[in-house]
Amino acid sequence: MEIIILPDAAAASKAAAQILLDLVTHKPDAVLGLATGGTPLALYSELIAAHKDHAFDFSRVTTFNLDEYIGLPEEHPQSYHAFMHENLFRHINIQPARIHIPDGNAADIKAHCIAYEQAIRDAGGVDLQLLGIGSDGHIGFNEPTSSFGSRTRTKTLTRQTIKDNARFFEDDPALVPKHCITMGIATILEARCALLLAFGKGKADAIAATVEGPLSAMIPASALQLHPNAKIIIDQDAAAKLTFADYYQWAYANKPE
Numbered sequence: 700m701e702i703i704i705l706p707d708a709a710a711a712s713k714a715a716a717q718i719l720l721d722l723v724t725h726k727p728d729a730v731l732g733l734a735t736g737g738t739p740l741a742l743y744s745e746l747i748a749a750h751k752d753h754a755f756d757f758s759r760v761t762t763f764n765l766d767e768y769i770g771l772p773e774e775h776p777q778s779y780h781a782f783m784h785e786n787l788f789r790h791i792n793i794q795p796a797r798i799h800i801p802d803g804n805a806a807d808i809k810a811h812c813i814a815y816e817q818a819i820r821d822a823g824g825v826d827l828q829l830l831g832i833g834s835d836g837h838i839g840f841n842e843p844t845s846s847f848g849s850r851t852r853t854k855t856l857t858r859q860t861i862k863d864n865a866r867f868f869e870d871d872p873a874l875v876p877k878h879c880i881t882m883g884i885a886t887i888l889e890a891r892c893a894l895l896l897a898f899g900k901g902k903a904d905a906i907a908a909t910v911e912g913p914l915s916a917m918i919p920a921s922a923l924q925l926h927p928n929a930k931i932i933i934d935q936d937a938a939a940k941l942t943f944a945d946y947y948q949w950a951y952a953n954k955p956e
């Protein structure tokens with residue numbers, strides 16, 4: 700794992716966006732795994748700015764989103780379809796046919812999950828998977844006790860996640876869907892690079908457990924310790940509980956070319 704601690708969320712988002720833009724520059728038909736939530740918003744703004752200001756080309760990029768709520772109409776403003784359209788896709792020149800988001804309204808959800816995994820394989824696998832992290836350590840919607848061998852499937856959200864996400868649903872937990880489709884942990888681990896972002900004090904415990912705790916299904920993000928190319932880009936607040944923070948900062952400052 701490479702742990703990159705930057706002064707604030709803006710600097711971290713810029714650094715993460717640069718990694719993604721460098722990838723697409725070198726591989727214009729890159730396959731990106733994308734995430735929703737508050738965390739990637741500033742990164743998406745950087746991508747939009749790259750397209751608007753420098754005509755950065757996303758026309759050959761393929762994307763696969765991590766997850767989607769079950770039963771929420773795609774047009775619902777809090778569906779992840781709507782989120783991605785509003786916060787990224789409608790502002791860049793991505794081709795709609797290259798966008799993949801799990802269909803939370805599929806008639807046969809199980810078959811859809813199998814087809815989603817197949818579509819990732821058919822695209823040649825994910826080059827870079829962007830990740831946020833839940834305060835309970837989830838990645839995607841892989842809640843605590845998710846198997847490290849899990850694949851795209853349905854999950855039931857924890858009450859903590861429902862509480863965390865209620866802010867997007869009029870602060871009413873009763874309005875948050877209880878079920879979702881999510882890529883599994885094994886799906887995420889197959890991405891050639893995993894890039895996890897976390898900002899704020901509310902993520903400090905989850906980050907410490909992910910980076911320095913034992914591998915545990917109780918902290919799904921700890922599975923990233925098994926990933927040969929995982930980058931954790933965080934702000935000072937999210938880094939507050941890392942015992943080895945000095946070392947990560949020293950290593951980053953002395954990183955060889």
Ligand code: PGA
Binds near residue numbers: 735831
């Ligand atoms: P957030 O959510 O980016 O809104 O904090 C992250 C997550 O739940 O994975």
